Structures are given as C-alpha cells and as structure tokens.
Amino acid sequence: MKLAFSLTVCLLGLAPGFLSSAEIDFSKDVAPILETNCVSCHSGDEPAGDYLLTTKEDAFESGSGGAILPESPEDSMFYTMTVLPRTDEQLMPPLRSGGPLSKNETEILKTWIAQGAKWPEDMTLKARAKEGPKFASPDDxxxxxxxxxxxxxxxxxxxxxxxxxxxxxxxxxxxxxxxxxxxxxxxxxxxxxxxxxxxxxxxxxxxxxxxxxxxxxxxxxxxxxxxxxxxxxxxxxxxxxxxxxxxxxxxxxxxxxxxxxxxxxxxxxxxxxxxxxxxxxxxxxxxxxxxxxxxxxxxxxxxxxxxxxxxxxxxxxxxxxxxxxxxxxxxxxxxxxxxxxxxxxxxxxxxxxxxxxxxxxxxxxxxxxxxxxxxxxxxxxxxxxxxxxxxxxxxxxxxxxxxxxxxxxxxxxxxxxxxxxxxxxxxxxxxxxxxxxxxxxxxxxxxxxxxxxxxxxxxxxxxxxxx
Structure with a gap:
C-alpha cells in the first residue's frame, strides 16, 4: 500500500510535504529518475566529474565523496545540485541534458535521502533514453x-x-x-x-x-x-x-x-x-x-x-x-x-x-x-x-x-x-x-x-x- 501511495503522489503532483510521509522505494521511485536523467553522464571510463552512479558503492564513494549523506538531504550534493536555479552552471542535470528535474522528482530524491538512502546492494543502474513531452515545434x-x-x-x-x-x-x-x-x-x-x-x-x-x-x-x-x-x-x-x-x-x-x-x-x-x-x-x-x-x-x-x-x-x-x-x-x-x-x-x-x-x-x-x-x-x-x-x-x-x-x-x-x-x-x-x-x-x-x-x-x- 505504501508503494502504491508513493506512486500516486508522484503521478498526481501532490504537495512535497505530503510526499515526505510516504516510504520511497529505490527500485520503483528513484532508479527511473537516475537512469533517465543522470547515469548516461555518470558512467563509463570517463564519468562527468569523476562521479560514477551505477552502483551503491560508486554513488556513495566516488568523485570527491559526500554526494549522498543518509538522513541529511540538505547536506547531500546529490539533492542540492538538482534544486539550483535553472541558469546555474552547477545545476544537475543541466539544461542541455533536459534539466532541471521536476519538483516531484527532486522531492522524491530528498525524501529518499532523508529516509536513509536505501539502495539494494545488488542493484546496478543502466542508462536509458528519456522520453520527452509531446509538443508542437514552431519549426515545421x-x-x-x-x-x-x-x-x-x-x-x-x-x-x-x-x-x-x-x-x-x-x-x-x-x-x-x-x-x-x-x-x-x-x-x-x-x-x-x-x-x-x-x-x-x-x-x-x-x-x-x-x-x-x-x-x-x-x-x-x-x-x-x-x-x-x-x-x-x-x-x-x-x-x-x-x-x-x-x-x-x-x-x-x-x-x-x-x-x-x-x-x-x-x-x-x-x-x-x-x-x-x-x-x-x-x-x-x-x-x-x-x-x-x-x-x-x-x-x-x-x-x-x-x-x-x-x-x-x-x-x-x-x-x-x-x-x-x-x-x-x-x-x-x-x-x-x-x-x-x-x-x-x-x-x-x-x-x-x-x-x-x-x-x-x-x-x-x-x-x-x-x-x-x-x-x-x-x-x-x-x-x-x-x-x-x-x-x-x-x-x-x-x-x-x-x-x-x-x-x-x-x-x-x-x-x-x-x-x-x-x-x-x-x-x-x-x-x-x-x-x-x-x-x-x-x-x-x-x-x-x-x-x-x-x-x-x-x-x-x-x-x-x-x-
């Protein structure tokens, strides 16, 4: 029931404060955000910023360290860099990669970290294409x-x-x-x-x-x-x-x-x-x-x-x-x-x-x-x-x-x-x-x-x- 409740919050766009009471499931709620927005740049032999995001060990320890601090989202760059102004060069993911994340997505990351940043030991993330919204281009x-x-x-x-x-x-x-x-x-x-x-x-x-x-x-x-x-x-x-x-x-x-x-x-x-x-x-x-x-x-x-x-x-x-x-x-x-x-x-x-x-x-x-x-x-x-x-x-x-x-x-x-x-x-x-x-x-x-x-x-x- 908690998982269904969490997904319903995400889909309906309910208030962030309301979301924080739901338990976040990494596999169903967090992994899709990372795989469609982040992993393509933070994987391979030369990941952006030397930060790997494919396994739990990489995500917690690579780069300069301290990207994810369980129970402390406001001190975790993994979250704070996703809520920077859209014109900030440090925004992740950057505008050129389809950023920023939606408010619901950043709130999911924040709540996940606040709840202890649980990540299954045997789960490896793989980049996947992000389907953008349908819209009519003026260039027709x-x-x-x-x-x-x-x-x-x-x-x-x-x-x-x-x-x-x-x-x-x-x-x-x-x-x-x-x-x-x-x-x-x-x-x-x-x-x-x-x-x-x-x-x-x-x-x-x-x-x-x-x-x-x-x-x-x-x-x-x-x-x-x-x-x-x-x-x-x-x-x-x-x-x-x-x-x-x-x-x-x-x-x-x-x-x-x-x-x-x-x-x-x-x-x-x-x-x-x-x-x-x-x-x-x-x-x-x-x-x-x-x-x-x-x-x-x-x-x-x-x-x-x-x-x-x-x-x-x-x-x-x-x-x-x-x-x-x-x-x-x-x-x-x-x-x-x-x-x-x-x-x-x-x-x-x-x-x-x-x-x-x-x-x-x-x-x-x-x-x-x-x-x-x-x-x-x-x-x-x-x-x-x-x-x-x-x-x-x-x-x-x-x-x-x-x-x-x-x-x-x-x-x-x-x-x-x-x-x-x-x-x-x-x-x-x-x-x-x-x-x-x-x-x-x-x-x-x-x-x-x-x-x-x-x-x-x-x-x-x-x-x-x-x-």
Whole structure:
C-alpha cells in the first residue's frame, strides 16, 4: 500500500510535504529518475566529474565523496545540485541534458535521502533514453512556407546575371562572401590511372549542374557560433521553450543547437577559423536560419556541385594540377597544419576563387553516401543527388587538416560515421554535435533556381527524424 501511495503522489503532483510521509522505494521511485536523467553522464571510463552512479558503492564513494549523506538531504550534493536555479552552471542535470528535474522528482530524491538512502546492494543502474513531452515545434512546414515566401519576394527585387557578392548576417552583422559558380557539364570522378584513387570515385561520368553560388570560404566560428550559442532555453530538438508567435520572428522559430558539453573549438582558435564538429542536421539548420534572415535560399552542396566547384574547370587530381607537392601553397593538411585547423582564406584559391576546397576541414555535402554513387547516377546525370534515407553515412568532401594528400583530391569521397559521436555522454546522442569529428566543417551554396517549399523542407530536415 505504501508503494502504491508513493506512486500516486508522484503521478498526481501532490504537495512535497505530503510526499515526505510516504516510504520511497529505490527500485520503483528513484532508479527511473537516475537512469533517465543522470547515469548516461555518470558512467563509463570517463564519468562527468569523476562521479560514477551505477552502483551503491560508486554513488556513495566516488568523485570527491559526500554526494549522498543518509538522513541529511540538505547536506547531500546529490539533492542540492538538482534544486539550483535553472541558469546555474552547477545545476544537475543541466539544461542541455533536459534539466532541471521536476519538483516531484527532486522531492522524491530528498525524501529518499532523508529516509536513509536505501539502495539494494545488488542493484546496478543502466542508462536509458528519456522520453520527452509531446509538443508542437514552431519549426515545421508552415514555417518553411513563410521563409519560401520571403525568398520569392526578395528574388523579385534582384535582377541581372549571377555575380559574386558579399552579404551581412542581419542578427549578428557578420560578413560572408559568395562566389558565382557557372553551371554546365563536367567529368565527375577520378580516372583509373589517378594515383591513390579509390573504387568509389568512378567510373568517371559526365554530369551537368545548374548555376549556383558557393561560400568563398568554409563557414567560420564568427558566422556559426551565434547560431550555436543563444542563451535561450531550448528543448532537445532545438526549439525555444518560450516561443510565442506574437513576440518571436520566423528566425526565432528555426531550431538551433542546445548548449555543447565542451568548448567546441577544442582550443584551436575561433575568430577567423572554420566552425567544426557539427552534425549534418546542425549544418542544415544553420542554412535555414541564414535563409530566414537574408531572403536567400541556402543549403549544403550536393556532391556533384561540390566537385564541380572544387575542380573549377580542371581535370587534374587537384584544382592546381597533379603534383601533391603544390598542396603547401593551396591547402592545410597533415604535413603543414601543425595538428590543428588554420584560419580560412590564407592559402591560394582555386581558379574560381574558392579557398580551402582542399584540406583545412572536410565539408558536409547534402547526399547520402553510397560507394556505388556513379552506378546509381547513370540514368540521372543532370543535377545528380542521392536523397538521404538513413542517418549514416552522409557524404563529406575535401579532406581536412589531419589528412594525407590523397584524401584532399578533387574526387576523394568519404561517409560520416556513428563513431564521430563517441564522446557524447547523452542518451540518446545529441542531434547537434559530432564531438569526435574535429576535422569536420561545411560551406554553403545558394542555387540560382529557387526550389519549392517541399524541397526546401527536405534539404533543411533530411537528418531531423533519423537520429
């Protein structure tokens, strides 16, 4: 009867004082709270704060000790850190992990400790996914239709042939530059005779792409960090908790990342350096965020667009020729990058004025990565695009600062991997960060032809529901 009474209190949200009279059952009342909110970060070989929360011995003795003091909840960090203000950096679990706990959950922990913190000796906790509340996100197809209308209206104001341009991100006043890339046919892939080429780079195929603009440089932290760090309470999907259609704009409605667990430049530099370690979903959402502000449609390049822009009319292994010794003039890679990325735009550009297409950071493309890409596009060589159907692998191009010259060739291809999230302690893993992919960045494109709202929605959300 006491257990049933306890669960009824929890479900009905009765007053904390009323709860304290009920006996708390660790297995039924406490363990579910810990397994869905705490254990994913406080388990494994490198638990947060060196504090393990899988067994009774670990919970009472690991870390600095004294986390749980039976019969003294007000002196137990295990409880006191769960009732800190939501903006406090010491709050557990933190906002980025779905914190704070509900009032009933914190009261259960408090009462459990006050009653002696009984924990079965043979019980080991295991992390489990937390099911969040159901809610309607403002970042939906209706939002995309509004952004599409803004893009169409903006296009009517702009006349003339595509040309290079500079633009400023309205909400941050950060400048970026776009290069006009001519459409046309080119031979995609590498010839069988190219040194160190791989099977997935052919057979060479003549394809055609429509004209577009591409970012002169990789997206930098100056551009990306204001999108990533917003000081706004967000759900795990990145939507604002406080969103109100009356006081917020279409830009506010775009999902943005939850706060990262660590400093995401990893000490390699920020001002003028490429942004890194974002998921493809995060890169897609940046494109949507930028589009909502500027009235221009931005997205990730397809593999075909990326290689067309990288080659810039050339047919050699690199946009400057076949000799990898010349990479020192055009690229940051294993032999000259000093084990870190470098500021964008310092090396020579390719013939069309694009910097760092070879090296520095490898760049997201919009396609699903498949080894037999060239076989699949034989019947669709105009604007080829492999629409994603699963999260892994997605296409990445260009090679990075820790790569050898062969991975920097114009035709070199690779796919994303789940291991890029290995250090992420969340369960389920974050939809925003690839903490282990410190060579990974992106650049944006803007097609001259404006797609439909349905196409825009797919580009910006192709990785939304598959994590």
């Amino acid at each position: 197809f209706e939002l995309v239709k509004k952004i599409h209308a803004k893009i169409i209206a903006q296009a009517k104001k702009e006349q003339g042939d595509p040309a290079n341009y500079k633009n400023t991100i309205p909400v941050t006043e950060v400048e970026y530059e776009m290069i006009a890339i001519p459409g046309g046919e080119f031979v995609m892939g590498s010839p069988a005779t190219e040194e160190l080429r791989r099977l997935e780079e052919g057979p060479q195929t003549k394809v055609s792409v429509d004209p577009f603009w591409m970012g002169k440089c990789e997206v930098t932290w100056d551009e990306y960090e204001p999108f990533m760090i917003t000081q706004v309470d967000r759900r795990k999907d990145g939507s604002r908790i406080d969103f109100d259609t009356k006081s917020h704009t279409i830009v506010d409605a775009v999902s943005q990342p939850t706060p990262p667990y660590t400093e995401m430049s990893f000490g390699m530099g920020q001002h003028g350096y490429p942004a890194i370690s974002m998921t493809q979903h995060a890169a897609n959402k940046y494109c949507q965020w930028l589009s909502a502000q500027t009235g221009h449609f931005y997205r990730l390049p397809t593999e075909a667009e990326w290689e067309h822009a990288c080659r810039a009319g050339t047919t050699t292994a690199y946009s400057f020729g076949d000799d990898p010794e010349n990479l020192f003039d055009y690229a940051w890679f294993y032999d000259n990058a000093n084990e870190k990325y470098q500021k964008v735009g310092l090396k020579k550009p390719n013939p069309w004025g694009l910097h760092d297409m070879h090296g520095n950071v490898m760049e997201w493309c919009a396609d699903q990565y498949i080894p037999d890409y060239f076989e699949k596009i034989q019947n669709s060589t105009k604007n080829p695009y492999i629409k994603p159907v699963s999260l892994y692998p997605r296409s990445v191009r260009g090679g990075g600062w820790d790569d050898d010259p062969d991975r920097l060739r114009s035709a070199a291809r690779r796919g994303s991997e789940a291991v890029w999230k290995q250090q992420d302690p969340q369960l389920p893993k974050s939809i925003w960060y690839h903490t282990n992919a410190q060579q990974l960045g992106f650049r944006i494109v803007r097609p001259v032809k404006i797609p439909s709202p349905e196409e825009m929605y797919f580009y910006w959300n192709s990785a939304k529901d598959v994590y």
